[in-house]
Amino acid sequence: MADTIEISLTVNGQPRTGVAEPRRNLADFLRHTLGLTGTHVGCEHGVCGACTVLVDGASVRSCLMLAVQARGRSVETVEGLAADGAPLHPLQAALSEHHGLQCGYCTPGVLMTLLELQRELSGRPVDEAEVRHALAGNLCRCTGYQGMVDAALAVLNAPAGGATPETR
C-alpha cells in the first residue's frame, strides 16, 4: 500500500480524523474514509457540482480538492443540515415540497450551494435570475431546475423569522 497520512479536520462541527493516501481527494475521503456518503461524485472534473461541500464556509468541489488540503479546516456536508430524526432544514423541506429533486443524486450538492447563497444573502431578498446563476454550477438531469429554483425562492425570500433559522 502506498504511504498514508493522518488527516484531522472538523466535519459538520465534529472533530474527525482519517487516514488516507495523499492523493485521495476530499470527496473520496468524506465518502470512503469517513463514511459520509451523502456527498456524491458525478464527474470528478469539477463541473457537475454533485460533490459540492463547504470548506470554511465557502463552496468547494470536493472532487478537485485533496483531503490533505482540508487538514485543520471546517467542512460542511449535507449530513450536517439536519441531524438524524430531526426536522429537515428549510432548504431540504422546500426542495421536497417544490419537487426540486427526483433521483436525488445531485441534491446534496444543490443544497450546499443554496446554503452558501442563503448565508451570503443574510436575509436580503433574491430574484429568480440570481438563484439560477447560483445554481448554474450544479448539473441536474431530472428536474429541469424549476422546482429547485422555486424551493430556493420560497426559502430565501421567506419573511424574517419565518422559514429561515439558518443565518449564522
Place this chain on the structure above:
Amino acid sequence: MTLAERPAGVGISVPRLEDDALVRGKGRFLDDITLPGLLHAAFLRSPEAHGHIRSIDVAEAEALPGVHRVLRYEDLRPLLTMDRIPVAMPSGALKFDVDPFVLARDEVCHVGEPIALILAESRHVAEDAAELIMVDIDPLPAVVDPRDGLAPDAPQARLDCPDNLVARTSAAYGDIDAAFADAPVRFAERFHLHKGGGNSIEPRGVVARWDPMEERLTVWNSTQMPHRAKRLLVTTLGLTERQVRVVPPDVGGGFGPKFVFHPEELAIAAAAKLTGLPVKWAEDRYESFIATVQERDQFWSMEVAADADGRLRGLRGTLVHDHGAYTPYGVALPYNSATNLLGPYVLPAYALDISLCLTNKVPTTPTRGAGRPQGTFIMERILDLIAERLGLARDEVRRRNLIAAERLPFRTGLKTRDGGEMTYDSGDYAECQRRALAAADWNGFPERRAAARREGRFLGIGLANYVEGTGRGPFESASVTIGPSGEVVVTTGACGQGQGTVTMLAQLTGAALGIAPAKVRVIAGDTDASPLGLGAFASRQAVTAGSAVHLAAGKVRDKILAVASDWLEVAAEDLELIDGRVSLRGAPEVGRSIADIAAALSGSPGFSLPKGAEPGLSAAADFQPDAITYCNGTHVAEAEVDPFTGVVRLTRYVVVHDCGRLINPRMVDGQIIGGVVHGIGSALYEWMRYDATGQPLTCTYSDYLLATADVVPRVEVHHMESPTPLNPLGVKGAGESGTIAAPAVVASAVEDALRPLGVAIRDLPMTPDRLVRLARQARAAA
C-alpha cells in the same frame, strides 16, 4: 371511460416518499455500498477506434502491490456458456450477430471498449495497474461517418461483418407514387440530426457478490432493468434463476442507457464468481463518455409532396442511422424516429428507407425520447417549410393537417415494432394546439416581435405538436401483501430512477386500501421479491405497473371486504376502509383492523379460515396492455437569438400535455419539465463529437454541455386529460414526452427569430458557432 370515473388515488399530488432520505444525504446509491473484503475494479479500455489485439501482457500489472487479479477475455470465457452476450432484441432486420463480448476477444471496435479487468484493494491501485498492462494493438481503418460506412469501398467496421449495413428496414404505407404525381407542392430537404447520451448524474455501477455456501450470486446494479440483467446473467453464467438476484439500489437517473446490459455488468459478476470475493465497479465520467451507450447521429434525406392548401400528400426519403460498434438493443431507435415522424397528422402516404450502419463508436440505443425527437423534428420542420412556401401561418398549416378528434381511434397505417397496428387511442390534437397557442399568446406575438426589433433584438416564436407511444408491454407484474403486523408490502418488477415510482405505486395501493401512502412499503425491481418483471423503458411504468398494482390492491380490498362482511354481518357495500380499518360506513366503531383480517387469513394450526376465504391477505396481478397508448402535446416557445454571437435565449416556453389521467400531477409536471430541459439540451448544447479517426473529443462536461439552470426558461405546463380506454387507470406515459417536441419547437423559434436574415435550420444541435455561420452565409447570399 369518463373523467368522472376517476379511480381511487388518481389525481392527488401525494408528497414523494423517496425525498426524506435523499435530501438528508441518506440515499443508498451504488457506490455507497461497502462489503467486507470488497475488491475494486477498473477496466483497461481500448485507446483505438478499431484494431486487432496482438497481445495483452498483464504480468507487471499483476505484480503491483494491492492488485488481486487482472482478467482478460480468456480468463473469463471458461465461466461463460457462450462467447458473446446475447443482448440483441428480436429483429428480422439484423443481418449480423454483433452482440458484444464480456471483454474484447481479439478485435476492438470502439475507443473505450473494455479489454482487461483489474481487481485491486482500491480503485486508485486498479487504475495504477491498468497503466502497467502492455497491450499491442494493430490499428485498423475506422468507420466514423455512417454515410461513408455505406460506401462500396468503405473499410469494415468489424472484421466479422462483411459490410457495415447491419440492418435495413423501412416504414411505409399508402400509394407513395400517386402522392407525388402531380403534387402542386414538391421539394426536398436534408437534415443532419444529433442527440446525445443519457448523462444521468450518477454514472453506471455494479457490485457483485458470490455466496459459495448457497452458490448464489447477488448483484447490486444501477440499472433500469434488473429482471433483464438477471436473465442475461443466468444465461451467460450457466446458473439457474434461483442462483441469481439482481437488486437496484437508489439509482441516480437512468434516461435510457441503464436499460442496456453492458459488458461490464457481466464482467463484474463473473469476476465475483471467479474470485469468490465481492467486487465493485463504479463507472467514472470519462468511462461514461466512452463506454456507455449514446444516441448520436441520423442523416435524413426527405422529399415532400403537398396540396396547394398545405395538406400533406406524402413523404419519402432515406434515413441513415449511426449504429455504433455493437447491437445492445436492435433496430428500435431509428424505427421509433421513423414512426414518430407521423405525429398527430394525417399523412396519406409514407415511404422511408432506413439503413443502420456499423461505426467504430460506442453503440447507440435510446436515450430519453428514444429517437422520437428526431422524427418529430423532421415532420415539424417540413410543416414550417410548407407554410413558408405557401405563405401560410405555421399554426394554420398544422391545423389543416391535424387528425380531427372524431377520427380517433385513428389507425395510422404503420406497424409498431412488435408488429401491432399503430393506432392512436384517444386525444384531441386540435384542441391541444389551440390551448397552447392561447396560453402562449401566439396571436400577440407580432407585437412582441416588433417591439424587440425596434431595440435591435431578434425574437422568434415556434410551435410543435407530437405524439408518443407509451406503456409498452408485454406486461408488468405486482403483488400486494398485508401481514398480521399490518404492514402493506407491494412488490413489482418496475423500478424508479427518480420518477417517483415508489410514491406512485404506494399512492394507488393506499387509496385502494384506505391506508396512508407513507405506510405502504414498495419493493421495486428486486428480482428476489418479484419473480417476473420488466422495468423502466418506453414511458411505461405508470401504465403497466400502476395498473398491475391497482388490480392487485383491488383484489386485496375485495378479500378484506368479504371477511369483514362475514364477521360484522353487514353487506360489503356498507363497509369502508379508513386508516387501516374496515368499518361500517358512518359507524367507525363497528369494524376490525385490517391487521386482524391478515392474521386470520394467515391461519392458526388446525383451525379453519374465515368462511370462503383463501389463505393470506395477498394478491398478485399482471397487467398486459392490449396496445400502446399514445400521449400527445403541443409546445410553444419564444427565442431571442443574437446573430453575431449565435447565443439563443429562450424567453418563454409553454407545454400543453395530454397523458390521460394524472396519477400524481406534481410528479407528472416534474417529468414534463425535466424532459423539456433535456430536449433543450439536445436542441442547443449537447454534441458528442469524434475526430476523423474515431477518437471522442467531448469527454468532459466542459466540452459536452448539459443545459444549466441559468440558460433554461421557466416551463409552463398545462394539462388536458383524455383517458385512454386501454388500461383501468386511464393513464398514459409521461416520462419521455417532454423531450420529444423540444428540438423541433426551438428550431422553429430560432428560425423565426432569424427570418429577417433568411437563416434555415436543418441540423441539430444549434450551437452558437453553427448559428453564426448560418447567419453569415445568409447575409452573404442576400
